[in-house]
Amino acid sequence: MTDAASLADRVREGELRLHELEAHADADTAAEARRLLVESQSGASLDAVGNYGFPAEAAESAIENMVGAIQVPMGVAGPVSVDGGSVSGEKYLPLATTEGALLASVNRGCSVINSAGGATARVLKSGMTRAPVFRVADVAEAEALVSWTRDNFAALKEAAEETTNHGELLDVTPYVVGNSVYLRFRYDTKDAMGMNMATIATEAACGVVEEETTASLVALSGNLCTDKKPAAINAVEGRGRSVTADVRIPREVVEARLHTTPEAVAELNTRKNLVGSAKAASLGFNAHVANVVAAMFLATGQDEAQVVEGANAITTAEVQDGDLYVSVSIASLEVGTVGGGTKLPTQSEGLDILGVSGGGDPAGSNADALAECIAVGSLAGELSLLSALASRHLSSAHAELGR
């Protein structure tokens, strides 16, 4: 085996390319060689980046050109009592963040939820989408392709499902713009977030479309999917898991633990999360669901770019017989407990904290459970931040904990 210094020399001499080092050394040596190269070129010291706690080999399907790891501190909030469709009991929620006060906030929300007897959560819709775009001659051909798609769902399903053991094609929804036709394929991807699975399956189905019709595939992703971009279609139709959590908190708990009243939280929610968001033309009618989604995504190995979709959430608050009812509905939470970054050792341990690592029984139940836990964490965060705003404690909390 070659050592890191001589590997780095061979790259400098043009004998090897930076991304080829794993073919000549183990993954840790390859990462060390790249650090040597980057350090000598940039003057940066990468001691901390190189001080990672898992074998680099474990990250081979997660990254190319690895030099080390960025470490984000992880904490837990809770335990919080969850009554979900796929998870129940007391759960510690793993969150990785660098925002001081966030864990304290979610932790306070969890303890308030417990005082109210726990939160309820359910996944209400599920399906990962991929929408290729096809070119046709004109609108008459577009109409023909739409009809063909409706008449030939079984053939598309057969082709798509040949590529996967777990995935199931649920439906295909056509959209037409002039001579462009978008077919939005939606799959049950079970415990996988499913973007690779859906992409591979859709490519096979596109082969059938091109064989049987005049349409020509322009791109496997035509942006109507919509992946990793803000998009109303996800907020309305859902993508990944559509999940809702709610809780009813007795007035005395709101007053004692959140230093405010149900009326103040309800008014604030309307003026801020509903009216303010509408005026801003926001897709997120919530306060900081992205905070919890991002922190739990990092802690459990989700694709962090999909926080964009995870922020499509509506928070409601109302006074019910003097108590405070609060709900959070996340329309497009794209999560998995197998595949992608979930295989990395620290992220897998994050999933273990929730008891949802790997494939569920039945398949899909672990990813549903993860979605429900993230929804309850988001509910806790909303409760605490809305209350801090209502009681004018936001800036003092961050001055104390976040600086």
Ligand SMILES: CC(C)(COP(=O)([O-])OP(=O)([O-])OC[C@H]1O[C@@H](n2cnc3c(N)ncnc32)[C@H](O)[C@@H]1OP(=O)([O-])[O-])[C@@H](O)C(=O)NCCC(=O)NCCSC(=O)C[C@@](C)(O)CC(=O)[O-]
């Ligand atoms: C900070 C608190 C919780 C204090 O709240 P408090 O009620 O004054 O604190 P407390 O000392 O009385 O403790 C109450 C509970 O909070 C928790 N708690 C309290 N301190 C800690 C701690 N150090 N570590 C862990 N947990 C803590 C803990 O659960 C504790 O109960 P206990 O366990 O003691 O019975 C409160 O003021 C708060 O939640 N503030 C809101 C902070 C927040 O939500 N920040 C989120 C980020 S804001 C942002 O990023 C988005 C934004 C704002 O721009 C979005 C927008 O536009 O709206």
Ligand SMILES: NC(=O)C1=CN([C@@H]2O[C@H](COP(=O)(O)OP(=O)(O)OC[C@H]3O[C@@H](n4cnc5c(N)ncnc54)[C@H](OP(=O)(O)O)[C@@H]3O)[C@@H](O)[C@H]2O)C=CC1
């Ligand atoms: N290709 C793309 O366009 C994009 C890819 N990504 C990346 O895709 C990755 C996630 O894709 P994803 O398809 O989820 O993961 P993987 O590509 O890692 O595939 C996971 C595979 O696990 C198998 N599997 C085993 N047990 C189960 C189970 N219980 N439920 C479901 N599947 C199971 C399935 O195999 P089988 O299919 O044979 O059943 C599935 O295809 C992430 O790394 C993400 O960053 C993100 C965005 C876009």
